[in-house]
Amino acid sequence: MESIESWKTVSITKQLGTPIFRVDNAVRTNPHTGDNGTFVVLDTPQWVNIIPVTGRGTVVLIRQYRHGTDSITLEIPGGMVEHGEDPCLAAMRECVEETGFSSPVNAEYLGKVHPNPAFMNNECLMYVWFGCTLTAAPQFDTHEQIEWEEVPLNALHSLAADGSITHSLVLTALYYFALKYPHLAALPAQGANDGHHD
Amino acid sequence: MESIESWKTVSITKQLGTPIFRVDNAVRTNPHTGDNGTFVVLDTPQWVNIIPVTGRGTVVLIRQYRHGTDSITLEIPGGMVEHGEDPCLAAMRECVEETGFSSPVNAEYLGKVHPNPAFMNNECLMYVWFGCTLTAAPQFDTHEQIEWEEVPLNALHSLAADGSITHSLVLTALYYFALKYPHLAALPAQGANDGHHD
Numbered sequence: 001m002e003s004i005e006s007w008k009t010v011s012i013t014k015q016l017g018t019p020i021f022r023v024d025n026a027v028r029t030n031p032h033t034g035d036n037g038t039f040v041v042l043d044t045p046q047w048v049n050i051i052p053v054t055g056r057g058t059v060v061l062i063r064q065y066r067h068g069t070d071s072i073t074l075e076i077p078g079g080m081v082e083h084g085e086d087p088c089l090a091a092m093r094e095c096v097e098e099t100g101f102s103s104p105v106n107a108e109y110l111g112k113v114h115p116n117p118a119f120m121n122n123e124c125l126m127y128v129w130f131g132c133t134l135t136a137a138p139q140f141d142t143h144e145q146i147e148w149e150e151v152p153l154n155a156l157h158s159l160a161a162d163g164s165i166t167h168s169l170v171l172t173a174l175y176y177f178a179l180k181y182p183h184l185a186a187l188p189a190q191g192a193n194d195g196h197h198d
Numbered sequence: 199m200e201s202i203e204s205w206k207t208v209s210i211t212k213q214l215g216t217p218i219f220r221v222d223n224a225v226r227t228n229p230h231t232g233d234n235g236t237f238v239v240l241d242t243p244q245w246v247n248i249i250p251v252t253g254r255g256t257v258v259l260i261r262q263y264r265h266g267t268d269s270i271t272l273e274i275p276g277g278m279v280e281h282g283e284d285p286c287l288a289a290m291r292e293c294v295e296e297t298g299f300s301s302p303v304n305a306e307y308l309g310k311v312h313p314n315p316a317f318m319n320n321e322c323l324m325y326v327w328f329g330c331t332l333t334a335a336p337q338f339d340t341h342e343q344i345e346w347e348e349v350p351l352n353a354l355h356s357l358a359a360d361g362s363i364t365h366s367l368v369l370t371a372l373y374y375f376a377l378k379y380p381h382l383a384a385l386p387a388q389g390a391n392d393g394h395h396d
Binding site: 003004005006007009015016018019020021023026028030032037039040041042063064065066067068069070071072073075111112113114115116117118119120121124142143145146147157160161163166167168169171172174175176178179180182187188 | 201202203204205207213214216217218219221224226228230235237238239240261262263264265266267268269270271273309310311312313314315316317318319322340341343344345355358359361364365366367369370372373374376377378380385386
């Protein structure tokens with residue numbers, strides 16, 4: 001179809017290891033010119049996130065301090081898939097750990113995204129978990145401190161529109177939820193992020 | 199309001215420099231325990247992306263090879279804001295460079311997101327640019343090879359739902375566009391990413 005071609009990988013060399021990804025240099029050959037170039041790639045585990053929906057028409061959100069932005073954010077539960085773990089089970093595990101909410105039915109797959117195809121090689125898989133109730137106390141990892149709160153389903157997209165939720169992967173999950181379940185949560189009448197105009 | 203508190207930064211130390219971000223170690227004090235922890239943070243420039251809309255009711259998308267995923271992706275134009283550059287001008291510049299499309303009116307701000315608050319400190323600002331026409335030949339950076347294509351506005355959200363568009367930041371821009379201009383591009387009847395079930 002198109003004339004855009006893939007590049008041939010010459011080598012992948014580790015530059016730096018960290019607890020959450022490895023920084024590699026990929027040397028690849030430009031298919032149009034034959035020249036080699038070096039590109040930074042983060043070798044990153046699979047991620048998941050999950051929208052917990054209760055039987056009383058609310059969504060469970062979490063609030064936590066984030067070290068990237070040095071700020072407190074409003075998000076849905078999520079995290080890394082452990083080696084060999086089923087992504088759906090990982091999403092449900094993160095939900096239970098971070099909020100204490102769970103449901104007797106399995107979470108439902110909404111779709112997957114590439115967090116950043118330009119320099120990250122991983123996917124984030126997204127789920128919605130219907131029928132959630134508070135069944136346990138949250139169990140935080142070391143250095144995790146999380147508070148949960150419930151918001152009505154009909155307020156969910158307003159939290160994107162007014163700038164209360166800013167994490168791109170959380171917003172992507174809400175978008176997929178809007179695409180799949182437009183009748184469950186109404187889009188607000190107008191205006192994405194109007195209160196945060198630059 | 200909440201009991202979630204910010205952490206105090208003890209030190210930020212560069213671990214690795216790359217052309218597109220710097221990898222830092224941030225040492226911070228847990229406000230609840232007083233213990234210090236070390237966290238990886240990418241110091242990353244501001245990003246922009248932009249939805250070019252033509253007068254004939256189409257959106258201009260781009261197809262290019264991406265080194266993170268080692269695959270060819272369908273996206274909207276976007277890139278890095280240069281030092282001191284106005285983000286709106288940066289978005290319009292990227293659109294012209296990558297597609298050759300521009301408009302006599304300025305692009306309109308849709309909102310901003312944090313690409314990943316967990317370990318990245320930057321924002322991505324999103325724009326829509328109405329009235330675009332093909333006014334120049336695209337001008338690619340070294341190693342860039344991009345093809346543009348037009349899709350009807352009413353097909354835009356279907357490209358998210360069917361898994362043709364997977365870049366989280368592009369999907370976020372489409373979500374903001376749906377929130378702000380629900381009448382311009384209809385959401386598909388059903389199903390996010392149903393063709394790509396895991």
